[in-house]
Structure formats: C-alpha cells, structure tokens
Amino acid sequence: MNETGFNIAVVGAGMASAPHLASLLALQDRATVRHVVARSEERAGAFARRLPHARVTLDLDTALADEHVDGVLLLTPPNTHLELGARIAAAGKHLLVEKPIDVTTSRARELVALCDARGIVAAAVLQHRTRDASRKLRELLDARALGEIHSASIAVPWWRPQSYYDEPGRGTLARDGGGVLMTQAIHTLDLFLWLVGLPDDVFCYAITSRAHRMECEDTVAGVMKYRNGCVASLHASTAIFPGFPERIEISGSKGSATLGGGRLIVQYMDGAVLEEGETASLGSGANPMAFSHHAHQAVIDNFIEAATHGAEPVASLRSALDVHLLIDALIASSANYRPMPVNPGSSS
Template identity: 80%
Template sequence: MSDNAFSIAVVGAGMASAPHLAGLLDLRERVNVRHVVARSEARARVFADALPHARVTLDLDTALADPHVNAVLLLTPPNTHLELGAKIAAAGKHLLVEKPVDVTTARARELADICDRHGVVAATVLQHRTRDASRKLRQLLDARALGDIHSASVAVPWWRPQSYYDEPGRGTLARDGGGVLMTQAIHTLDLFLWLAGCPDEVFAYAITSHAHRMECEDTVAGVMRYGSGCIASLHASTAVYPGFDERIEISGANGSATLSGGRLVVHYLDGSVIEEGEAASLGSGANPMAFSHDAHRAVMANFIDAATRGAEPVASLRSALTVQLLIDALIASSANRRPMPVKPGSPT
C-alpha cells in the first residue's frame, strides 16, 4: 500500500459487500480500508480479516472521528441510506453508496442535497455504466452513429427463488423501496437512461406473479415514449426461470445496437459490424452474486479519482435520481392504469 493511499471506512458487510471486497483487494495500492462497521461483528470480521490494515469498528461515530478516513463506502439496506449518509457527509467524508440511493426519490434527493451542502463527493454504485461495451455504445450514440433513434427495448428476464424473498425485508417497500425495478432492473434501466436519455412518458403494468410470495412487484411490462417520437419497450422480471442475460436494443436510421451480457454488437445498414466486450454472467439466475467484480472495482477507482483529482463521478448520486423517477412513473402508471409523465432529469 502506498503512503498516499486513499483511506475509507466500509459500513455494512452483508451479501452485497462481496464484490466490493474483491475490488478493494485489487486496488489495495490505491485505497486503504481502515474500518469495517457492521451490526454483525462476525460478518465485519470476515471482511476486515481479508484486508491488511482494516479493523472491526462497531460504532460508526468512531470511524467518522478518525481523521485519516477520507470517505465511506455505504453498503447497508436502502432504507438506512439517508440517515447514515447525512451523518457521513456532516463529518466531511466523501460518500459512495450502493443502489438505490434510498427507498423513495424524495429521500434520495434529500441526501443529494445534504452532500452538496457539505461539499463532499457523492456517488452511487451503478456499475453498468463502467463496462467497456456500455461506454462504447455511449460514444456511438453521442456521435449519432446510429442516426435518429426510432425504437428501443430493455429486457431483464431474471430468476430469483422464493428463498431469496424469504429474507426479512426483501422485496418490501419499507426496506428495499420496491421489488424487481428497484433491486434488480435498476441497473439496466439506469444504463438505458445513460445511453438514450429520459423518456417523457411511460405506460406500464406491474404484478406479483404466482412464482413468488412478496409485497412488491416481481414482473413489469411497459412502454416508454420520447418527445422525439422514439418508443421503447420494457420487460423486467425475477420470475423467468432459470434467468437470462439482460438486454438493451437500440435501433436508428443507420443501424441497430444490441447490448447483452456485457457484450455489444452493432449492425450498420452498409453491412459493417462493430463488436465490443465479452459475454459474462451478470447474476441473472438463482445466485444473485454470480458475476465478476470488475465493474465494482471500476466504480471505486473512479470514486477515488473524483475525491482526489476532481474527476467526474461515473455515477454521481444526483444522477441516480433519474432512474428512481422513472421507476416511480412506472409504478404509478400501473397503479392508475394510465400513462404517466416522467419528471425531468438526465443522468450524467
């Protein structure tokens, strides 16, 4: 570890912490984990023991009082993010928080405002934006290589067994803020917004299928409409056995692009083809952690650059509000059985 390494505290050591731990180990020359804070001392100990200088700290205030701590990686349940994030920002520590920002858009916006007031870098773990294939497609769309976009589709046909939802709080409004949209599809929806921009209006149906006993939706189908005339379909579910790769398709006047499983294929009208990235497991099946940690490592590396060098966060906390606004509109459309506008905002 370098003497100039960025120092952080990790708060939360549950299932979501595994890819972060792997990424931190890869970046150990750049980042030093000084504290691991968790309600379960045993889980905190497993995380801390894997790192060279980490110590288990059961009290967040102790970690925040450490003058050597530059930032906090917040991995606790979504309904805790506002209160904990506000305390972290007030201590002058930069904040990287797992998705979603919080269980409601209002709470998420409040946390973004608090971080702005305290002048700390605030970013969200929306790692799909970091993948090579995603960034290549963004470049092509920014250059209008596909021409005017007329249609698109987003599909997240995943599977989760009932045992996944039997964990207390999972798939509930109180802890998670929703079902498949807020917990699984949020990554692909955010990526789609980052690529194609925010639609003006949505019309959707959300259901809880016979596959699960849970409070919130496990299946959503809908349409997104843009002011340009472009329309995009949406299907997101955790009731599609055994689970298949998420997929984004974007079609324009000059050709079409397909982004699936971390791989991009672009077909142009002149017959030329562009390919980028390699197919990889993204946790679509019964094991939600069956994916590479490379994108989590990229998010942390970018966050360090943002906090130390003034780089733009790849997924700023405020930019993550847009996908939550979209999810709000989709759920509201289903509840009201009519099209709903999406409030303005665009991820950057």
C-alpha cells in the same frame, strides 16, 4: 487525500459486500481500508480479516472521527442510506453508496442535497456504466453513429427462487423501496437512461406473479415514449426460470445496437459490424452473486479518482436520481392504469 493514499471506511458487511471486498483487495495499491463498520462483529470481522489495515467497529462515529478516512463505501440496506449518508456527509467524507440511493425519491433527493451542500464527491454503485461495451455504445450514440433513434427495448429476464424473497424485508417497500424495478432492473434501466436520457412519459403494468409470495412487483411490462417519437419497450422479471442475461436494443436510421451480458454488437445498414466487450455472468439466475467483481472495481476506482481530483464520478449520486424518477413513473402508471409523465420535479 492523505499522504498514505486514499483511505476508506466500509459500512455494511452483508451479502452485497462480496464484490466490494474483491474489488478492494484488487485496489490495495490505490486505497487502504481503515475501518469496517457493521451491526454484526462476526460479519465485519470476516470482511476485515483479509484487509491488513482494517479495524472492526460497531460504531460509525468511530470511523467518521478518524481524520485519515477520506471516503466511505455505504453497503447497508436501502432504507438506512439517508440517515447514515447524512452523518457521513456531515463528517466531510466522500460517499459511494450502493443502489438504490434510498427507498423513495424524496429521501434520495434529500441525501443528494446534503452531499452537495457539504461539497463532497457522492456517487452510486451503478457499475453497468463502467463496462467497456456500455461506454462504447454511449460514445457511438453521442456521435449519432446510429442516426436518429426511433425504437428501443429493455429486457431483464431474471430468476429468483422463493427462498430469496423469504429473507425478512426483501422485496418490501419499507426496506428495499420496491421489487424487481428497484432491486434488479435498476442497473439496466439506469444504463439505458445514461445512454438515451429520460423519456417524457410511460405506461406500465407491474404485478406480483404466481411465482412468488412478496409485497412488491416481480414482473413489469411497459413502454416509454420520447419527445422525438421514439418508443422503448420494457420487460423486467425475477420469475423467468432459469434466468437470462439482460439486454438493451437500440435502433436508429443508420443501424441497430444490441447490448447484452456485457457485450455490444452494432450492425450498420451499410453492412459494417462492430463488436465490443465479452459476454459475462451477471447474476441473472438463482445465485444473485454469480458475477465478476470487475465492474464494481471500476466504480470504486473511479470514485477514488474523482474524490482525489475533485472530478465528476461516472455515476454521480445526482445523475442516479433519474432512474428513481423513471421507476416512480412506472409504478404510478400501473397503479393508476394510465400513462404517466416522468416528472423531474416529482418527490414521491
């Protein structure tokens, strides 16, 4: 870190950049944005205008050549992450990348390996892990407060209008790497895996409903099975009007936990009840940006802390590979009409 504090270059200034801008404005006492890089000078200028030290450039190499830049926030479309991330890693800059890591697991693995080889801190914007309710539930599960886990469910009942998918590239394999699983449900799936780990195998149906015209899936129904016999159901969709908060339910031998919309409720068999967090809007409806920036702020703050002190970030890029493996298995199960193992060695 430089004497002037942690210095950041932001790469990408599209729709997904809005909560990041709000977060960076709130973190100005900790970090300085020195460069905003984008293909559109107009978009980059609109982002940089509110940041007093930010310079606009269309050239990534200009930002990477700045010796004062400590880390890069990569907010470009998923299919650009490997190539841009490789250049960022080669320059020795720490990397925080929007989800997913890239459009395929093999490309995601390659980026993780490049970051590891350079010894940089690399993290993903998987902000659900940072919420107070999420962290409390993980603490309880680590302490086995719910006992032996025997069943769980994941629901992402969201809505997106057709106009959302009419944007070129959206919901395609080439740009996004998939549909509802890779773009919307990835946050809740990642959080679930962060809480309970990868299952052994899955069975799934992934379809494109009549609600949308798009290349990839907008609705998924499946089940995951764990070695201890626990089963978890999954329903994720962007075809459920008007859209409802995502929800995770976990049941064990001592009680059950419900985590939804940023709020945790735990009900123990002895009658005790624990509540944590506050219900918040999470972009489940027609406006995908209708949510607070505070979880994004927490991810960026954690990234700065990890990069400054050489610590493990809350959502390391390597740990984010797990959700890619799960999504691969779910899609493969649907394509092959049979259960599929979740293979940590797969490279699709």
